[in-house]
Every structure is written in C-alpha cells, then in structure tokens.
Amino acid sequence: MGKSGRLDFEWVYTDQPHTSRRKEILAKHPEIKSLMGADPHLKWIVSGMVFTQLLACYLVKDLSWKWVLFWAYAFGGCVNHSMTLAIHDISHNVAFGNKQARWNRWFAMFANLPIGMPYSASFKKYHIDHHRYLGGDGLDVDIATDWEGWFFCSPARKLVWLILQPLFYALRPLYVNPKPVTRLEVSNAVVQFTADFIIYYLWGLKPVVYLVAGSILGMGLHPISGHFIAEHYMFSKGHETYSYYGPLNYITFNVGYHMEHHDFPSIPGSKLPLVKKMAAEFYDDLPQHTSWMRVLWDFVFDDAIGPYARVKRTCKLVKED
Template sequence: MSPSRPLEFARSTEKEPHLERARAILRAHPEIKDLCGPTPITALFVLLLVGGQVAIAWALRDSPWWALLATAWLVGAFIDHGLWVLIHECTHNLVFRSPRLNAVLQLFTNLPILFPAAASFRKYHLIHHRFQGDPELDADLATPFEAKLIGNSFWGKAFWELNFWAFQAMRVSRLKRIPLVDGWYIANFAIQIAFIAGVWAVLGPRALVYMFLASIFAIGLHPLGARWIQEHFLVKAPQETYSYYGPLNWVAFNVGYHNEHHDVMRVPWTRLPKVRQLAPEFYDTLHYHTSWTALWLKFLFDPSLSLYSRMTRTGGSGDGTVRAEDSAKAA
C-alpha cells in the first residue's frame, strides 16, 4: 500500500481521546463547567432560518433553473448548513432543558432540508461521541465498500460529495446493534412528506428544487462540505479530531470548534470559543484548520486524502455496551 494513496483505514488500539482530555481540562479549568447548559435563544435562529429558506423558495418559485442553482449554492447552502448545526444543538439538548422539547424543535428545524434526518441523527450522533471510530457503532465512518468505491480520484470524491446525503443514509444498515425505527423516526418521516407535498402544492416544483439543491450543497460539493472532512479526517495523524478557526464560524454557529465540542459536549455554540480561551494549553498545541475552502480543494485534488483517512478502533471510550442514553431517547 502506498502511503500517499491509503487503501485501508488507520487503526488505533487506544480509547478515543476526548474522555481523558475532558477530565484533564476540567481538572485544570473547573470554571469551564459554568459554560455548560442550554441556550434558548437558539430557537429564535431556528425560526429565522426556516422562515428565511421558505421565503427564498417562494421568491424563486417562477425563476429560471440557473437562478435556482446559483441561489442554492451562494445562499441556500449556508442556511441549510446552519440548520444542520442547530439540529446538532438540539441533539445535545442545548436549546431547552427538556429533551422532548429539543426533539420537537429538531423536527421543525429539519423542514427545509427535505430529507428526514433529524430523528436518526439524534440517535446516531451521540453514539458517535462515545464510540468514535468504531465501525460497528460510528455512523460518521464510511463503510469499507464506500471507501473502495469512491477511491482517491477527483471524480470519485466529487461524486461522493454530491451524493453524501445518500451515502450517509446507507451507512446505518451496518449499525445492526442500534434500532433505527422508533416513534420519533416515524414522525420525522411523516412530517417531511407532508412538508414536501405542501411546498409542491403551494409554491410549486421549482421552489422544491431550490430546497433540494440547497440541501445537497450544504453538506457537499461546496466549501461548507469541507466541514465533514475537517472534523475527523487524518491530515496530521495520529490526531483524529480537528477544529476549524476560520471566519465561516460566524455563519456556522461556531461548529468549527470541534475538539472543544467533543471534549465538553454540554457547552452550547454561543460559548464554545470560550473553552479554547480558558484552556489554550490544550488546544493551541493541536493541529487545526483555518480555511474550509482550502481543505475542500485539498480533499478533491490530493489523492493522499480519501475516505480511508480515518482512525478506527473497537469500543470507543467505553466497553462496547450501548446504553439507552447513548441512543438519545427523547422522552
């Protein structure tokens, strides 16, 4: 195997790094605990972004196809990416104190994204934190078939980015220890079908096409899509989680602070930068990114960076037992 073109995943015998680092950080800086807790104002941003995306779709309902494409890439992708981040906030119960209210808001946040993803994300994402890198439990990892199919070429990786939503949906089939369907999943699916039908009936097919394009660009084939590369792709092994400290954090609700988030999950987006400010000795020594655009281009054109550029392990930070709370039950 050529080191410049990896053909298999990296492998670690260590536990995932965040649990032990979190303990060290909180021992050195117990004041960081004061940053934890929900931020209800996040719900206002949800309303603004959902309303804004629907309003843009209405404005474009009779527009030419080039206008739909351009607006989706230049504007809509940023809105949908923001909605993804706010779904993530709801997943960690960082908007309201009630898990049920967070789950309900999460379903509302999902509306303009079209794909019914909020309920399944709520379940699989928290397990990703505890079992980072475990192929049997971490939905953030590509399957070996997916990695081999996409390969190291520009065209393969561009195809993957354009269809990331589909590949992500297919990954859950390998996570056999985690039940997919529950009441929240069914509600999420039904609400999205009703929303899509309503948009088609009231605003027309072009409005729906705009929303679909914005959803695709928000997670791939766009500089914003580099966020999924930034978080855990190995650009400086053996470090396996990376933060982004660039200007797009201003419109991405500080989601770039990914090491900080994995270390102290109960800190909301409004206070994540403060974690780094209070504990610089833990973060300034880690490799980090300053440009999603540069990373996006590197991923597309550099054959040394591919879906194989991930660290894998068995067991994550625990003993391999999936607890009820790990599956993020909302009730």
C-alpha cells in the first residue's frame, strides 16, 4: 500500500468562512434569528436514551461476553455515539437556553451517564475553541497533530487511526492545548464514576463493560463515526466544512448539517434543516457528502486524504471577560 501524498496541513491566511457567511445570511434572512434558543424536546429525547441504556445494562448482565461485545457495538455504540452528539448540542445551551447555563451543564452530565467515562465537561471546554478558532494552530484540538499526519499516512495505518480515534480525541488536548482541570470536570468525574459503581454493584461487571466498550467501539470504526471525517477534512480544496443531509442525521441530532451548525451554533440541531431551507441559496452549491460510509472508505484509500487533509491557520487569542 502506498503512502498519502500530503506532507503538511493546508495552511491558509484568511479568517474562517462562517463568521462572514452568518452576517450575509442574517442580512438577507433575519427570520433565521427566530430559530435560536432552547429546544423543548431535547431533554425528553435525551432522558429516554439514558433510560434505554440503563434497561440495556440490565438485559446484558447475564449474556456471554461475546454477546455483550456484539450488542455494545451494534446497539450501545450507536446510542452512546448519538449521546455524545446530544452533549454536543447541549454544550451550546440549547437544552434549557443561555439563561440557564448551569442547568445545561448538569444535564450534560446526566446525558454522559451511558458513556461510562466522564466526557461532557471537558468537551464543553474545548468545543468553544473549535468554534471560535476553527483550524487554529495550537487551539483547535479537533485537528490531528503533526505526528499523526506523518505516521498515519498509508491505508493500513489510516485504518488503525480510525479505530483509535477515541484515544486520540481524549489525549490530543493534553498535548496540543492543555488547560487546568475545572471544578465542573471534577464533578463530572464524581457523578460518572458513582453511576458506574452503582451499576456494577447492582448488576456486575458486564453492564459497565457494555457501556464503556460501546462508547469506544461506537466512536472508532463505526458507520456513525464517518461524521468525524466528513465535517472538516478537506475533500475539496479550499473548503474546510461540509454538510451531510442523509438519513443518519435522524439518530445524530442533525450533526450532518455541519456548515449550518458552524454558521449558527446557537440554533438547536433539530432546527438546522430549517436553516438550510430558509437560506438554500447559500448552501445548495457548496460541496457536501452523501454517505458517511463512503467518507470512511475514501479516507482510508484516497492518497490525497489523511490526517493532514485539514485547513489550518494562525489565530489570535480572544481575551475572556
């Protein structure tokens, strides 16, 4: 197998496109502002998913290990990956609104319970930077490191990289942009490990393994994980964000509407299709993906695509109030 043809990231010296496009769209379609705010249905959907996984924990407690792992990938992985995307939505305060930020943070911890590992508080901390400094060198931890781009350059190695995505997403921030541990992260860990212990105490080890394995497998080489690559990897030169409008949006809180999301991060995922409909002339002619499975295939076998296929820029830090 040959190696990827890219030897570096795609460095640009322009601002991210979402800020200017947001202004253009709002100037022409001010009615889009009416979509901003809380999604009243989100908390009920997420609660149903959490309790579904608790029921699954009870059902797998007496299964053989092979079936525990099978259901962790086939069912638990789908639910838990979807739950990470619910947490993504909640991180933008769309569960209870901007005026109830604390409620959003604690509800994100509740949504975190089926994932098996503390995630929501750390995700929130770094996801703000991903929007504010999209592609920012040393700031946007969604972008692979130079070592990842250099080493994972052949089809076999890129396949391994896809399998290990959860590991890289967890460890990369500690290397690229380390930040102090917050009280919210400590609370997230205490709540999560307490829930894990209660599940272990009630039903044994298998349900805990089911949850954790589902998260790891579901965020690795899994059809839903195509969105990790589809969102920002440069499949068309000069374009750094892409949308996908296919059926997997129904189980991923419309994360496929990713151009729309970066243009309007305060609009809940459930309403992003309306953004596309209202401002169709801004989105219809932009490059888009039709299949996340095809994205994964192309990532592995296309020499032009790999961890280096990302737009990168130097950004100035914004002073926090």
